[in-house]
Amino acid sequence: MLKTKRSDTRNDVRREALRLFSENGYAAVSMRDIAEAVGIRQGGIYNHFASKQDLLADLMTGHMETLIEALNEALSDVANPVARLQAFVRFHVGYHIDKPDDVFIAYMELRSLEPDHRERLHTLRDRYEGVLRDILTEGAVHGLFRIPDVAVQTRAIIAMMTGVTVWYREGGRLGRRDTMESYVQMTMQSVGLIEPAGGERQCSIKP
Amino acid sequence: MLKTKRSDTRNDVRREALRLFSENGYAAVSMRDIAEAVGIRQGGIYNHFASKQDLLADLMTGHMETLIEALNEALSDVANPVARLQAFVRFHVGYHIDKPDDVFIAYMELRSLEPDHRERLHTLRDRYEGVLRDILTEGAVHGLFRIPDVAVQTRAIIAMMTGVTVWYREGGRLGRRDTMESYVQMTMQSVGLIEPAGGERQCSIKP
DNA sequence: GCAATGAATGAACGATCATTCATTAAGCCG
DNA sequence: CGGCTTAATGAATGATCGTTCATTCATTGC
Numbered sequence: 001m002l003k004t005k006r007s008d009t010r011n012d013v014r015r016e017a018l019r020l021f022s023e024n025g026y027a028a029v030s031m032r033d034i035a036e037a038v039g040i041r042q043g044g045i046y047n048h049f050a051s052k053q054d055l056l057a058d059l060m061t062g063h064m065e066t067l068i069e070a071l072n073e074a075l076s077d078v079a080n081p082v083a084r085l086q087a088f089v090r091f092h093v094g095y096h097i098d099k100p101d102d103v104f105i106a107y108m109e110l111r112s113l114e115p116d117h118r119e120r121l122h123t124l125r126d127r128y129e130g131v132l133r134d135i136l137t138e139g140a141v142h143g144l145f146r147i148p149d150v151a152v153q154t155r156a157i158i159a160m161m162t163g164v165t166v167w168y169r170e171g172g173r174l175g176r177r178d179t180m181e182s183y184v185q186m187t188m189q190s191v192g193l194i195e196p197a198g199g200e201r202q203c204s205i206k207p
Numbered sequence: 208m209l210k211t212k213r214s215d216t217r218n219d220v221r222r223e224a225l226r227l228f229s230e231n232g233y234a235a236v237s238m239r240d241i242a243e244a245v246g247i248r249q250g251g252i253y254n255h256f257a258s259k260q261d262l263l264a265d266l267m268t269g270h271m272e273t274l275i276e277a278l279n280e281a282l283s284d285v286a287n288p289v290a291r292l293q294a295f296v297r298f299h300v301g302y303h304i305d306k307p308d309d310v311f312i313a314y315m316e317l318r319s320l321e322p323d324h325r326e327r328l329h330t331l332r333d334r335y336e337g338v339l340r341d342i343l344t345e346g347a348v349h350g351l352f353r354i355p356d357v358a359v360q361t362r363a364i365i366a367m368m369t370g371v372t373v374w375y376r377e378g379g380r381l382g383r384r385d386t387m388e389s390y391v392q393m394t395m396q397s398v399g400l401i402e403p404a405g406g407e408r409q410c411s412i413k414p
Numbered sequence: 415g416c417a418a419t420g421a422a423t424g425a426a427c428g429a430t431c432a433t434t435c436a437t438t439a440a441g442c443c444g
Numbered sequence: 445c446g447g448c449t450t451a452a453t454g455a456a457t458g459a460t461c462g463t464t465c466a467t468t469c470a471t472t473g474c
Contacts, residue, residue: 237430237431237432238431238432238433239430239431239432249432249433250433250434250435253432253433253434258432258433259432259433
């Protein structure tokens with residue numbers, strides 16, 4: 001602790017605001033609440049963020065950019081649609097387990113953003129969903145998946161996976177790895193492809 | 208209009224509060240906002256509801272009780288697990304399409320409830336989820352479904368279906384019926400059972 | 415050591431919050 | 445008409461909201 005001396009208050013504010021927004025919602029958290037959690041007075045926050053709205057926008061865009069970058073990394077060297085879909089599920093579930101607060105406010109507080117910020121976030125979300133949509137489309141075209149409607153299934157899979165944040169708890173019955181693999185299997189089955197997991201069951205795709 | 212004369216203000220308040228809470232969140236909506244939407248002054252609401260908190264609790268419990276009753280109705284004369292699962296999906300998706308606001312605040316505003324109300328709602332939600340869990344359990348026991356973890360899959364399916372509220376719009380590309388059937392197919396596939404929809408594909412369950 | 419800088423303070427601002435209440439108005443039953 | 449009930453009013457309450465700002469303080473570069 002010789003160079004961290006000077007003020008990581010900015011990140012402290014980020015961290016506490018994220019936690020409080022996630023717990024109580026943006027509108028229900030006051031700047032005083034955040035300041036108190038950080039250990040400063042309310043006025044001090046404005047040395048680091050121009051407004052409450054800016055603070056929220058900072059958290060949300062920061063999260064989405066990190067998320068997309070990490071996704072690209074996770075899929076960079078995976079080629080065929082089946083493997084890419086599995087990798088996507090593992091990444092999404094794992095990320096949501098690790099950063100439930102980031103993910104929760106990015107989903108929930110879009111409506112608390114003023115129009116320009118909201119539109120920016122919406123674009124980022126579309127970009128993320130687009131990756132999954134492309135995987136499903138490619139798999140469907142190659143006859144690997146049985147998908148009634150790619151757009152609907154894209155959103156269905158994302159909603160299903162994102163729900164992990166509702167129930168997953170560290171130290172719970174299911175560990176991180178088991179949870180990820182459960183979602184992988186459910187997802188693969190949901191697109192009509194059954195993994196020959198135990199070897200005893202198989203799905204006859206095509207005649 | 209001869210007997211509706213006297214004041215259905217109470218229901219007007221319910222309707223507008225529901226809409227505003229759903230649009231902006233409980234904490235971001237003031238009693239003045241609600242009163243203005245109804246067409247009265249802020250004090251008038253207190254002739255019908257004891258507090259803002261009571262108003263929210265009334266909306267949420269009212270919704271959950273209606274939901275559960277309607278579910279029981281929808282499943283009352285359906286026997287085998289496969290048909291019951293299909294009926295559950297059709298019911299859930301249909302209900303969520305018809306009453307997106309009710310459903311959204313029941314999901315989102317649990318945290319805005321004081322502990323006693325919240326616990327009550329939590330019990331109702333567990334009862335609802337329990338119906339699906341029982342269906343999945345029975346189907347798995349009979350070897351009809353291929354489910355890695357019944358508890359996880361229960362929540363996964365509910366999260367997947369509930370997501371319909373995010374994108375479904377009346378008059379959109381997919382109609383109500385088509386949407387329901389898309390979710391039916393995705394759900395049936397997700398539990399490892401493939402409907403012989405066109406007849407050309409089949410899943411060999413068990414040797 | 416001294417000036418410059420970044421950060422925290424704490425009081426103050428106008429606005430808005432949920433809620434209360436005495437008062438007024440209006441429909442209902444006799 | 446007259447008494448009774450129900451509902452709406454609008455002003456007032458104290459609390460809390462996001463934000464501003466003059467001031468203080470500690471650290472840093474020179």
